[in-house]
Amino acid sequence: MNRFFYPLLLLSYSLFAQVDYETQIQTIFNSNCTSCHIDGGAYYGGLDLSSYDSLMAGGNSGAVIVPSDHANSYLWQRVNNGEMPPGNNPDLSSDEIDLIAQWIDEGALEIVGCSDGEVELWDECYSIENTDSLDLNNSGLTGEIPPEIFDLTNLIYLNLGENQLTGSIPPEIGGLTSLTYLNLGEDLYPLNIERNQLTGSIPPEIGDLTNLTYLTLHRNELTGSIPSEIGNLTHLTRLGLGWNQLTGSVPPEIGDLINPERLHLGDNQLTGSIPPEIGGLTSLNLLHMGNNQLTGSIPIEIGGLTNLTFLHLGNNQLTGSIPPEIGNMTSLIGMNLGNNQLTGEIPESICDLNIGFSNSLYFNISNNQLCPPYPSCVEDHVGEQDTTNCEQVSIIDETLPITYNLHNAYPNPFNPVTTLRYDLPEDALVNITIYDMVGRHVNTIVSSQQSAGYRSIQWDAINSSGQPVSAGVYLYMIQAGEFRQTKKMVLLK
Numbered sequence: 198m199n200r201f202f203y204p205l206l207l208l209s210y211s212l213f214a215q216v217d218y219e220t221q222i223q224t225i226f227n228s229n230c231t232s233c234h235i236d237g238g239a240y241y242g243g244l245d246l247s248s249y250d251s252l253m254a255g256g257n258s259g260a261v262i263v264p265s266d267h268a269n270s271y272l273w274q275r276v277n278n279g280e281m282p283p284g285n286n287p288d289l290s291s292d293e294i295d296l297i298a299q300w301i302d303e304g305a306l307e308i309v310g311c312s313d314g315e316v317e318l319w320d321e322c323y324s325i326e327n328t329d330s331l332d333l334n335n336s337g338l339t340g341e342i343p344p345e346i347f348d349l350t351n352l353i354y355l356n357l358g359e360n361q362l363t364g365s366i367p368p369e370i371g372g373l374t375s376l377t378y379l380n381l382g383e384d385l386y387p388l389n390i391e392r393n394q395l396t397g398s399i400p401p402e403i404g405d406l407t408n409l410t411y412l413t414l415h416r417n418e419l420t421g422s423i424p425s426e427i428g429n430l431t432h433l434t435r436l437g438l439g440w441n442q443l444t445g446s447v448p449p450e451i452g453d454l455i456n457p458e459r460l461h462l463g464d465n466q467l468t469g470s471i472p473p474e475i476g477g478l479t480s481l482n483l484l485h486m487g488n489n490q491l492t493g494s495i496p497i498e499i500g501g502l503t504n505l506t507f508l509h510l511g512n513n514q515l516t517g518s519i520p521p522e523i524g525n526m527t528s529l530i531g532m533n534l535g536n537n538q539l540t541g542e543i544p545e546s547i548c549d550l551n552i553g554f555s556n557s558l559y560f561n562i563s564n565n566q567l568c569p570p571y572p573s574c575v576e577d578h579v580g581e582q583d584t585t586n587c588e589q590v591s592i593i594d595e596t597l598p599i600t601y602n603l604h605n606a607y608p609n610p611f612n613p614v615t616t617l618r619y620d621l622p623e624d625a626l627v628n629i630t631i632y633d634m635v636g637r638h639v640n641t642i643v644s645s646q647q648s649a650g651y652r653s654i655q656w657d658a659i660n661s662s663g664q665p666v667s668a669g670v671y672l673y674m675i676q677a678g679e680f681r682q683t684k685k686m687v688l689l690k
Contacts, residue, residue: 215322216300218249218307225293226252229282249307264305267298316345325349334380335359347372356380358413362393366414371402379406382415382437393417399438404429413437415461420444423462428453435459439485442466447486449474459483463509466490471510476501485509487533492516495534500525507531511561514538519567524549535561535580543567548574557608569620569651570598577605581616584651597649598622601680606673610687611658613665617642617673618653625677629654632672639666643675658688 216222226234226246234246244256252272255261261272268274275281276297279288289297304312311322319338323331328349334356341364342357352373358380366381373379381393395417403412404426410433419441427436428450434457443465451460452474460478463485471491475484476498484502487509495515500522502508508526511533519539524546532552543562554560554575563580568587571579598620606615617629629643640661643654656673660666668690674683 215303215306216296218300218305221296222300223249225289225297229286229289229293233282253305262301262305265302267301270301273298273301316348318343318346323349326351328352329375330354332356333360338362340364342367344369349373350375352376354378357393358382360393362395364395365397366395366400366403366419368400368402370400371405374405375408376406377408377432378411379409380411380413382413382417395419397421399424399427399443401426403427406430407432409433411435414441416440418442422446423448423451423467425450427451431455433457437461438465440464444468446470447472447475447491451475452477454478456480461485462489464488468492470494471496471499471515473498475499478502479504481505482528483507487511487513489513494518495520495523495539497522499523502526504528509533511535511537516540519543519547519562521546523547527551531559533561534565536564539565539567540586541568543571543575543579545572548572554578563607578607580607584653587651598651601675601677601682603673603675603682603684605684606686610689612689613658614655615686616653616655618651619675619677620651621647621649621677623649623678625649625680627652628676630674630676631656632674633666634670634672639671647677 230246234244242256242258244261245251245254253260253262258271261270263270273294276289276294282288311317314325315322316325319333325348329351331349331352332354335358338357338360340362342362344367347367347369350372353375355373355376355378362381381395395414396419398421399414399419401424404424407429409430412430412433413435415437416439421443422445423438423443425448427448431454433454436454436457436459439461444467446469447462447467449472452472457478458480460481460483464487467486467489469491470493471486473496476496479501481502482504484505484507488511491510491513493515494517495510497520500520503525505526506528508529508531512535515537517539518541519534521544524544527549529550529552532550539562552560555578560575560578561580562575563582566583566586567579568584600620600622602620604618606617608615619629621627625647627643627645627647628641630641631639633639638661640656640659642656658666666688668688670685670687672683672685674681
């Protein structure tokens with residue numbers, strides 16, 4: 198029976214890995230041919246198909262394989278037209294015939310390997326000249342980054358993110374000067390090496406990648422400082438170094454970036470102050486430096502970031518006051534300055550921002566040492582503040598509330614403790630009482646003569662008998678002189 202070879206079918210095979218002689222071609226011969234073509238080819242035409250060497254030696258009529266040319270290879274012609282196996286023996290399947298053709302066209306090699314001008318990476322061959330994109334994101338890669346990858350000098354896009362790579366970032370990476378995208382972590386930005394387990398420091402040679410526009414090394418285990426050479430990457434639009442163990446200060450050279458849109462240095466162990474040069478990055482729309490150990494004050498230059506939509510400086514050790522220039526950042530929709538050591542009064546300019554102050558996901562300045570009086574837009578949303586030193590200042594400056602006021606509980610809802618703040622413009626006998634929703638008395642948490650000032654008291658969800666109360670809605674009422682006011686709070690359990 199004649200067999201016909203279909204080029205399109207061969208093309209479908211060639212999309213996959215190279216054919217291996219021993220496991221794929223010799224297996225076909227062993228199953229169909231070597232009962233006759235063996236022992237030096239004594240049985241049929243002097244052709245021995247029991248090994249690669251004997252096959253390539255040919256038969257009585259000469260070579261039967263023409264590497265890279267299946268159509269002119271005598272062996273392929275015989276199996277394709279049904280002459281092999283002979284007689285009543287079953288013909289080879291079309292898949293087997295096509296596989297033999299593919300193997301011949303790939304050079305009829307015994308051992309699969311990469312050709313000259315190629316490099317092997319993770320069992321695949323890549324052309325040094327023609328490979329400009331390598332996307333192996335989430336491919337189950339392990340071990341260290343192979344040095345052969347740096348032979349692909351025409352790479353523009355390199356994504357090795359979300360694997361299990363270990364070891365350090367090789368300094369040879371600086372030789373890939375055509376890169377615009379590098380990801381060694383999560384696939385958020387080009388140059389992505391995120392969500393691996395890379396260790397060691399960021400090599401200064403990374404500053405040689407001057408065409409880079411996206412660089413993310415998020416979620417590794419990188420240590421050491423941020424190299425000052427990062428400032429050479431003037432084309433960067435996104436820089437992500439978050440969730441590592443980086444130390445040292447933020448290099449002022451980071452201010453040399455021309456048009457960065459996102460700068461994420463959060464969740465490290467960075468120290469020192471925020472460089473004022475950051476205020477020159479006017480194209481930024483996200484700045485995340487939270488969850489570090491930064492000290493010093495917030496630079497007034499930060500007010501120059503008029504395109505910024507999200508600012509996260511929370512969970513540091515920042516001191517000083519909030520600069521009034523922060524009111525210039527009118528594009529902000531989210532700001533976190535919580536859990537620092539900020540002092541002084543909150544500038545009235547904060548009310549110029551378009552933030553939803555009542556939503557703690559978008560606004561957080563709690564757990565600082567900020568002093569009243571608070572601007573009206575945030576007075577119910579400042580959270581817990583250590584006002585110990587504020588009372589001394591109030592006495593000295595004679596800064597006292599103008600009117601009585603009972604603020605919203607914070608947090609609310611709460612479990613199990615919330616803080617109730619209230620303002621006394623004059624000395625008064627103060628009572629603060631908790632009721633349930635049907636008006637039953639739960640507890641009286643304040644009952645004393647108090648002097649004028651800004652006051653607060655915590656309620657820990659305990660009734661007058663010292664027992665925990667159940668979850669639900671509760672009312673809290675202040676009575677001071679002739680002033681009375683009632684508000685609601687919700688206890689969750």
